[in-house]
Amino acid sequence: MSSNNASTSEEGKLNQIKSNYKPLNLKNNYILKKIFDNLQKNRALEIIKYNKDIQKRINININDYKEYLDIYSPIEIEIIPAKNKYGQFIGISEGEENYFHIYFNDIQKQVFTNILRKEFNVKKIKIIIDYQIKSFQDLFFKCECIESIYFKKFYRNNINNMRGMFHECSSLKELDLSNFNTENVTIMSYMFFDCSLLKELNLSKFNTKNATDMNFMFSGCSSLEVLNLMNFNTENVKYMDFMFNECLSLKELDLSNFNTENVTTMSNMF
Numbered sequence: 001m002s003s004n005n006a007s008t009s010e011e012g013k014l015n016q017i018k019s020n021y022k023p024l025n026l027k028n029n030y031i032l033k034k035i036f037d038n039l040q041k042n043r044a045l046e047i048i049k050y051n052k053d054i055q056k057r058i059n060i061n062i063n064d065y066k067e068y069l070d071i072y073s074p075i076e077i078e079i080i081p082a083k084n085k086y087g088q089f090i091g092i093s094e095g096e097e098n099y100f101h102i103y104f105n106d107i108q109k110q111v112f113t114n115i116l117r118k119e120f121n122v123k124k125i126k127i128i129i130d131y132q133i134k135s136f137q138d139l140f141f142k143c144e145c146i147e148s149i150y151f152k153k154f155y156r157n158n159i160n161n162m163r164g165m166f167h168e169c170s171s172l173k174e175l176d177l178s179n180f181n182t183e184n185v186t187i188m189s190y191m192f193f194d195c196s197l198l199k200e201l202n203l204s205k206f207n208t209k210n211a212t213d214m215n216f217m218f219s220g221c222s223s224l225e226v227l228n229l230m231n232f233n234t235e236n237v238k239y240m241d242f243m244f245n246e247c248l249s250l251k252e253l254d255l256s257n258f259n260t261e262n263v264t265t266m267s268n269m270f
Contacts, residue, residue, distance in 0.1 A: 080148035082171040135161040148174040194220035
C-alpha cells in the first residue's frame with residue numbers, strides 16, 4: 001500500500017471515529033463540545049483513536065481542560081424578593097438580555113423581564129448568566145426589592161469589574177458570597193454601597209490580589225456589625241476613599257493584614 005493510500009486510510013479511520021464519537025450528549029452540551037473540538041484541533045484524538053473507550057477518555061480529558069469549565073460555565077444566582085417590594089430585581093443593561101436567563105419560582109420557563117410586579121406573586125428567582133459576561137458592574141444597582149442573594153454556582157474567573165454590584169440594595173438582608181470568584185476583579189468601588197440592612201458580610205474567601213479600587217466599597221452599610229476582611233490582599237489597591245464611611249454599627253474591624261503601601265487616597269476612609 002502506498003504512503004498516500006495509507007495516509008488516506010488513516011484519515012478515514014480518524015474521521016470515522018470522530019463521527020462515531022460525537023454523540024448527542026456532546027452535541028447538546030456546549031462545554032463538552034468545546035472540549036471535544038479542542039481535542040480534535042490539537043490532534044489529541046489521534047493519540048487515542050484506536051481506543052475503544054474513547055468516550056471515557058474524553059470525559060477524563062474534561063479535567064485536563066478545566067479552563068473550559070471556568071470560562072464557559074454559566075453563573076447561577078438565586079434571589080429571594082422582599083415582601084411588599086416591587087420593581088427592578090436585576091440591572092440588565094440594554095442589549096444584554098440574551099446573556100441572562102431568568103426563571104420565577106423554579107418553573108422551567110424563561111421569563112424575559114427584569115421587573116418584579118405584584119401580580120407575579122414571585123417567591124424565588126433564578127438567574128443564569130452566560131459566559132459572555134465579563135463585568136458585573138451595577139448588576140443589582142438600586143434593586144430595592146431583593147431580600148436575599150445566593151450565588152449557587154460561580155466557577156468562572158474572567159469577571160473583572162464589580163463596581164456598584166449591590167449598590168443601594170436597601171432591602172438586602174442576606175448575601176451569601178461563599179462561592180464567589182473575585183480572582184481577576186480589579187474594580188470593587190461602591191460594591192456594597194448603601195446596603196443599609198446588611199448586618200453581616202463574610203468576605204474571608206475573597207481574593208483581592210488584583211483589586212486596585214475600593215472607594216466607597218462599604219460606605220453606607222449602617223447596620224453592618226460583622227465584617228471579616230482578614231484575607232484581604234490590598235497590596236495593589238490605590239483608592240480607599242470613604243471605604244467604611246457611615247458604617248455606624250461596626251464595633252470592631254481588624255485591618256492588621258492591610259497593605260496600604262500603594263494607596264494614593266484614603267480620605268474619609270472611616
